[in-house]
Amino acid sequence: MLAEIITIGDEILIGQIVDTNSAWMGVELNKIGVKVKQITSISDDAQHIVCALNEAQQRADIILITGGLGPTKDDITKHTLAKYFNMPLRLDEPTLAHVKSFFEKLNRPMIDVNIKQAEVPDGCTVIMNKNGTAPCMWFEHNGKIIVSMPGVPFEMKYLMTEEIIPRICQRFEMPFIVHQSILTAGLGESFLAAQIADIEEALPSYIKLAYLPKLGQVRLRLSATGNDEVALLAEVALFTQKIVGRIEKYVVLTEDVPFEKAILNLMEKHHLTLSLAESCTGGYLSHLFTQHSGSSKVFQGGAVTYSNALKQSVLGVQQDTLLKFGAVSEQTAIEMANGAVANFKTDYAVAITGIAGPDGGTEDKPVGTVWIAIADGTSVKAKMYKFANQRLQNIERSAMAAMMMLFIQLKQDLEVG
Amino acid sequence: MLAEIITIGDEILIGQIVDTNSAWMGVELNKIGVKVKQITSISDDAQHIVCALNEAQQRADIILITGGLGPTKDDITKHTLAKYFNMPLRLDEPTLAHVKSFFEKLNRPMIDVNIKQAEVPDGCTVIMNKNGTAPCMWFEHNGKIIVSMPGVPFEMKYLMTEEIIPRICQRFEMPFIVHQSILTAGLGESFLAAQIADIEEALPSYIKLAYLPKLGQVRLRLSATGNDEVALLAEVALFTQKIVGRIEKYVVLTEDVPFEKAILNLMEKHHLTLSLAESCTGGYLSHLFTQHSGSSKVFQGGAVTYSNALKQSVLGVQQDTLLKFGAVSEQTAIEMANGAVANFKTDYAVAITGIAGPDGGTEDKPVGTVWIAIADGTSVKAKMYKFANQRLQNIERSAMAAMMMLFIQLKQDLEVG
Incomplete structure (x- = not known):
């Protein structure tokens, strides 16, 4: 139809x-x-x-x-x-x-x-x-x-x-449609395609595979159309298993939900709370989480600390740190995340500080330089990214990278715990 | 072409x-x-x-x-x-x-x-x-x-x-195109059209008028096409003047920039700073402002206080207020705005607290009930809105209403001042 x-x-x-x-x-x-x-x-x-x-x-x-x-x-x-x-x-x-x-x-x-x-x-x-x-x-x-x-x-x-x-x-009498999404990160579209070329070749004509790249991730989408729902489900499950088996270390999710919703679901399941300390993303990551109903069970809130003054007063970043290392630095990101987890009393906090552009870049720290830190009250990890795109892309990619860091950390902690 | x-x-x-x-x-x-x-x-x-x-x-x-x-x-x-x-x-x-x-x-x-x-x-x-x-x-x-x-x-x-x-x-040899946008609020599309029907009738065929309604506002857009740029500009200016003269009290802006950018421009021109205290909008309004480069000259930051605990600890909302009136109330909105203006040390602060839905509504306060407050350190104003749409619409309309309140307040203060 x-x-x-x-x-x-x-x-x-x-x-x-x-x-x-x-x-x-x-x-x-x-x-x-x-x-x-x-x-x-x-x-x-x-x-x-x-x-x-x-x-x-x-x-x-x-x-x-x-x-x-x-x-x-x-x-x-x-x-x-x-x-x-x-x-x-x-x-x-x-x-x-x-x-x-x-x-x-x-x-x-x-x-x-x-x-x-x-x-x-x-x-x-x-x-x-x-x-x-x-x-x-x-x-x-x-x-x-x-x-x-x-x-x-x-x-x-x-x-x-x-x-x-x-x-x-x-x-109308409608056929059944079965979709299966596989969200991957860390490997480009063409490399993914090369790795699973033989599986793709073997797909029957009524099962289609699409590559949907976005912001450093590629979502693979299997869509099967037919009249026998049970058979379709079984076939799609089989091909999903084959693909996931082949590219396992790049697979993030096999649920067809937005990434932020998958994080909320995982944290809610384990009764974990989250707060954010956003600088260059300016509230965008908070918005991604809070657009989903029920997000308040996990997301407690956060600070959008655009100015250095607010980084100090709301998150407790030291003036010395800002003077010595700058607002976009590993040290500032760490203090922002630690400040958020302490002041907002959540299990995890994510901090993002970077230069979204188009102004504000320097030779050392060009536009697109972003530091992201994750704190859980006892430990904190920070990582630098270099996106170097336009302002809105930098904001979106920073939010995506922060979610990826948080997701990986959660998976690790929950497996160990 | x-x-x-x-x-x-x-x-x-x-x-x-x-x-x-x-x-x-x-x-x-x-x-x-x-x-x-x-x-x-x-x-x-x-x-x-x-x-x-x-x-x-x-x-x-x-x-x-x-x-x-x-x-x-x-x-x-x-x-x-x-x-x-x-x-x-x-x-x-x-x-x-x-x-x-x-x-x-x-x-x-x-x-x-x-x-x-x-x-x-x-x-x-x-x-x-x-x-x-x-x-x-x-x-x-x-x-x-x-x-x-x-x-x-x-x-x-x-x-x-x-x-x-x-x-x-x-x-190709291209004609000149002249656009003029008139942003209005407070009057529906059909009523606007009725008020300016004779002006619209009198438009020559090479000048088009479009009505672009969005979230309680209507943007009018005049587009003129021709070979004589000077004549086109003069004609469009004349019709703009006629339309604005007729519907003056509904006209917000005649610049063709997003509303939040117009607010940033106005505040920057007068060296004013802004902070936000967002609850139901969950960072969306911060994101609207910070997507524009140069926003940091005006926007200092803010808090996304989703939980009551954060409303108290970050913004200084009294526990009594929350218990007596609830998180979605005039009193809470006022204390949030006052807390933001005091703690974040800005000239103006906007607070938004409401029920975005789909859950959380009550008979007294159905989904879509939103309180917005504007504080400037010496005075504070609050207003209730009832949107009653779906979650994302409620978030968008709340942000739009907050910007409208702030814009009107700024215009008033700057005229008086």
């Missing part, structure tokens, strides 16, 4: 916003065995919308359209679909009642364009959008399904999860 | 990664007057690549392809292009020398697939990729330009900035 996603709106094409919707939809569709064949972003232009719709129907069974349903002049998706399917617009009473109650709750007056949001092409199935005023519209056309929904992420996500995915599952 | 972007790789379609490249390219192309007509994401599939290439050439003059140039089996872009343009592959000596030196620097052995990365279709212009091993390839075909480059963001960005954009500017 193939799907295509069409996102409508100039804001993506001019780069005002990044299209995060499509990736999310890709993940959810994959889970039920629908493969996304193409993602197309186009402008609010009737002719272009029609062209994209025609092209998509030649390739896919399900076309999911987001965006262009707002009340303003530049949003023309609904009118274009009405013309395309030759359905005149009619006022949908349940939608109008919903829009009215929406504005009443917000204590705002309704204006003419808001009433127009309750108009729908006569002949489509209207799906109520509980989180917004633009209704979701489901069309069936020459055996294809075309769904138009708003581009606002939380409106789209609710509609996909609660309405569209269940309807797709009901409408 | 129209361009299309084609991104190749399953990782985008299965949602493993979000395509941030295309938005970045859209911004850069717009700056030189190239409009992105369509962004298409497709899989590593030869037939699909050819189909996308054919369709794109019907619409656009420049086709920019990213991805699918890695050394592994699933990367087939180069072979597909060679066949498509009927150019046999040849080993490019300068590229091979570059790949060799790349591996020498990393102190890693080269394997066969790495040498193959130096092969290029015989007839294309090879552009050296200084940051990676996959060369960039520039084709001219029936008056169209087709460029293939790696999908790794910092490799692509370097190639676009240093090589491709200069070559496009040299090759």
Whole structure:
């Protein structure tokens, strides 16, 4: 079963916003065995919308359209679909009642364009959008399904999860899809591929292997499609075992969760707490952990000590240390980690101090130089990294390296303990 | 001048990664007057690549392809292009020398697939990729330009900035493009549109107005295209003045910078410093500020006090306050902000405490309840918000609301002062 996603709106094409919707939809569709064949972003232009719709129907069974349903002049998706399917617009009473109650709750007056949001092409199935005023519209056309929904992420996500995915599952007989992810670190994509070339060659056509490199790690992903779930699971498990056996020392995880979530899970399982002392990552690592619900069971908090003054007052870094070795040094990283573990009373603390750039680099310590330390109250380890990329890359890679150091330390301590 | 972007790789379609490249390219192309007509994401599939290439050439003059140039089996872009343009592959000596030196620097052995990365279709212009091993390839075909480059963001960005954009500017005569952004808050998209409907109607065809709503704000964006830059600038300034005059009390900014950067600029100009005390936003607001280089002139640091213990020990929140009013309360927010401004010795401090969800809500304080306080050492203000969305939205909206409160406070204080 193939799907295509069409996102409508100039804001993506001019780069005002990044299209995060499509990736999310890709993940959810994959889970039920629908493969996304193409993602197309186009402008609010009737002719272009029609062209994209025609092209998509030649390739896919399900076309999911987001965006262009707002009340303003530049949003023309609904009118274009009405013309395309030759359905005149009619006022949908349940939608109008919903829009009215929406504005009443917000204590705002309704204006003419808001009433127009309750108009729908006569002949489509209207799906109520509980989180917004633009209704979701489901069309069936020459055996294809075309769904138009708003581009606002939380409106789209609710509609996909609660309405569209269940309807797709009901409408089609879906194959089973089994995914297995193997997160590796320490070996580049081409070297990994060379090491497991014969295993990859032996994969049957219905099992695919993808290499997904990111920030010094490579995630391998096996995806199997078929009708016999039990057989698929067994086969994927077998190939996973073969691959992991071959590249064992580079394998970090075989769970398909973000790395920070895997750390939280491991620490929660062992009733361990964590605090952070961030300098160059400026709160980014804290954010990675705290975006996951339940993170408070492990993550107690931390300090973002951008200035030297805060490194001293909040973490107890010695002024002498800063003067003698500088803020980006092994000694400062160690004192930051020790200070965090002591002041924040956690089992582990991670400290990161570095030069994210583009300014602040020196010959000795160029942009991208980062010191990371892990303390557990009795011992502390520090390591230097040299990333030398751009600011945001340096921040992301520092956070990733810190998680890797922490993960390895935890594994070691838990094995020994 | 129209361009299309084609991104190749399953990782985008299965949602493993979000395509941030295309938005970045859209911004850069717009700056030189190239409009992105369509962004298409497709899989590593030869037939699909050819189909996308054919369709794109019907619409656009420049086709920019990213991805699918890695050394592994699933990367087939180069072979597909060679066949498509009927150019046999040849080993490019300068590229091979570059790949060799790349591996020498990393102190890693080269394997066969790495040498193959130096092969290029015989007839294309090879552009050296200084940051990676996959060369960039520039084709001219029936008056169209087709460029293939790696999908790794910092490799692509370097190639676009240093090589491709200069070559496009040299090759074509480009019109001038003038953008003007007006950031508003406090009024929904449809109400804004109603208020300025007559101004929008009066816009000439070469000036476009877009509404870009995000997290309780709406950014208006005027874009003018033409050959007379001076006239365009004057016209856009005139319409901006008209719009701002009409909706004055909702206008936050007329600079085209992210909101947090505008705050940093304003505070830096007035030599003011900032610290943060984050609970439910968990470091996200710190990250927003610190992603910008030069933020350290204003942002001194802060605390991520996820646990009550850290709210007490780091920020000096009274145990009584937490027991009597709870962690999510006006009193706690105020004590957090006062504690931050005192302990971190900054001119302003912002505190955020709330229930991001999905757990932790009560009848009195449902998920999405957030208290934000701003302290300046002599006075403190707190305000409650009710967002009631999903966790990540609550985090983002809390950060946005906190920035809005701070910005309004700063404007007030600086006007009075």
